[in-house]
Amino acid sequence: MEKYITTPIYYLNGLPHIGHAYTTILGDVMKKFEQMRGNSVYYSTGTDEHGQKNQHSIEESSLSAEDFLKERSDNFKNLFVDLGIDFDYFVRTSKPEHKKIVREILQDIYDRGLIVKKSYEGLYCEGCEQFKKKSDLDENGCCPDHKVAPKAISEENYFFKLEPYRQWLIDYIKSHPDWIEPQNYANEVLGMLKSPLDDLCISRPKSRVWLGVELPFDSDYVTYIWFDALVNYISTLNFGHNPDFNKIWENSHHLIGKDILKPHCIYWPIMLHALGINPVKHCFVHGYWIGEGGVKMSKSLGNAVDPVEVINMLGVDALRFYLINNMTLSGDSQVSIDLLKQGYRMLANNIGNLQMRVLKMTQKSLEGKVPSPLAMNDGDKKLLNDISAMFSRVYSRDMDLETTGELAASIIKAGDMTNAYFAANEPWVLAKNPDQRGRFEAVVYTTLEALRLIGLAMYPLTPATTAKILQSLGIESPVFKADFTIMKLKEGTLIKVGDPLFPFVE
Numbered sequence: 001m002e003k004y005i006t007t008p009i010y011y012l013n014g015l016p017h018i019g020h021a022y023t024t025i026l027g028d029v030m031k032k033f034e035q036m037r038g039n040s041v042y043y044s045t046g047t048d049e050h051g052q053k054n055q056h057s058i059e060e061s062s063l064s065a066e067d068f069l070k071e072r073s074d075n076f077k078n079l080f081v082d083l084g085i086d087f088d089y090f091v092r093t094s095k096p097e098h099k100k101i102v103r104e105i106l107q108d109i110y111d112r113g114l115i116v117k118k119s120y121e122g123l124y125c126e127g128c129e130q131f132k133k134k135s136d137l138d139e140n141g142c143c144p145d146h147k148v149a150p151k152a153i154s155e156e157n158y159f160f161k162l163e164p165y166r167q168w169l170i171d172y173i174k175s176h177p178d179w180i181e182p183q184n185y186a187n188e189v190l191g192m193l194k195s196p197l198d199d200l201c202i203s204r205p206k207s208r209v210w211l212g213v214e215l216p217f218d219s220d221y222v223t224y225i226w227f228d229a230l231v232n233y234i235s236t237l238n239f240g241h242n243p244d245f246n247k248i249w250e251n252s253h254h255l256i257g258k259d260i261l262k263p264h265c266i267y268w269p270i271m272l273h274a275l276g277i278n279p280v281k282h283c284f285v286h287g288y289w290i291g292e293g294g295v296k297m298s299k300s301l302g303n304a305v306d307p308v309e310v311i312n313m314l315g316v317d318a319l320r321f322y323l324i325n326n327m328t329l330s331g332d333s334q335v336s337i338d339l340l341k342q343g344y345r346m347l348a349n350n351i352g353n354l355q356m357r358v359l360k361m362t363q364k365s366l367e368g369k370v371p372s373p374l375a376m377n378d379g380d381k382k383l384l385n386d387i388s389a390m391f392s393r394v395y396s397r398d399m400d401l402e403t404t405g406e407l408a409a410s411i412i413k414a415g416d417m418t419n420a421y422f423a424a425n426e427p428w429v430l431a432k433n434p435d436q437r438g439r440f441e442a443v444v445y446t447t448l449e450a451l452r453l454i455g456l457a458m459y460p461l462t463p464a465t466t467a468k469i470l471q472s473l474g475i476e477s478p479v480f481k482a483d484f485t486i487m488k489l490k491e492g493t494l495i496k497v498g499d500p501l502f503p504f505v506e
């Protein structure tokens, strides 16, 4: 295993939304991209099944905790399967093997004297499951995320000291400039580290929260979110029991949304450092998906985009392509059913129509066989060489958010180049002139070969479409490797005109 990619684990108090779909698709695109480069990848995603929010949802449902968690977790797992996501491990924090490692880590940190018990009075937002400072609240004294006034609570809890590690973390970020990407989020974390860090509350009394992992050193408490959820990244690798742990962890990559920057880039590296483990190799941070026109998505506004609805309407690949192609770096990105349909039509016009036209032409005028490339001229070769060089360049880059976006852009560009080539060479005119037979065949060959390169390059983004394109070109057992050598399509191969890749949608 050369690389380890993780998504956050998702809360079960709601249904999977477009943001969950995006992060998990992104991880899958990165995995497939690396596999095409010949690297093996272990990819984990999953669900966070503890904490007060999940507990409230269970209490409001008529199901047992176990059945509720299983049903909700399956919603996520099934969606990810439907999205064509090839995860290797599906985390469920309710699994005994995870809980065991959480308890071992807590005991280790406790034994090192890094955990203290103290009384705490504070304002607690149940939505955030966090104590809030007055300065965190809005002008009405409410949580800015939940618009609810936090409750004054006084209780004894266990705390993990963060402040002794603050300078170490600042130095680490400065000496590892690519640790957090994009860079603006690293600057944001450095900003958070300008003032002293409060002790991190790591427990909840069982009287209030029963859905969690019991503290190994005090059975009246469960551990609070981060010492449970964040540990999934290493419990998945069977930390403490796996002799290869360090080797895998050295090449680990977290994908996170900007809302969980602080726990992943402050709490988590400090927890790991206290355990004698290095931080994750890369933390890739993305912004939010918001509605068209920059409006926040919500059920009440009716602009929430349900990934299941999109799959049923436009198919998986159009959704995958849109989300990767339209995520802007270092900002929020817009999505709506209309925007997704525009993205779908773009793919249909660019790649879908090109494929159908050239296949039909091959079927009608060339007995359905890949023609001879013999009469190819410099212009034909230039098109193929340019496309090949562009894809080779993208696939030679390091895998990150910028690269996945560039991959999508390069597909569109190669489609545009091939469409322009096809229009300029007018093969339908050449087809009618027996003297131009050689040129006609060369133009069709060039277009089919360009289509093969495009189909191959698309694989991480649109695996099902890639399979259809390559099958239509008579390639029965395609090899998904980032090898863009040209002239691989064999003369005489039988092509297959199937259904359109992106059929007309209202």
Ligand SMILES: [Zn+2]
Residues within 6 Å of the ligand: 125, 126, 127, 128, 129, 143, 144, 145, 146, 147
């Ligand atoms: Zn809140």
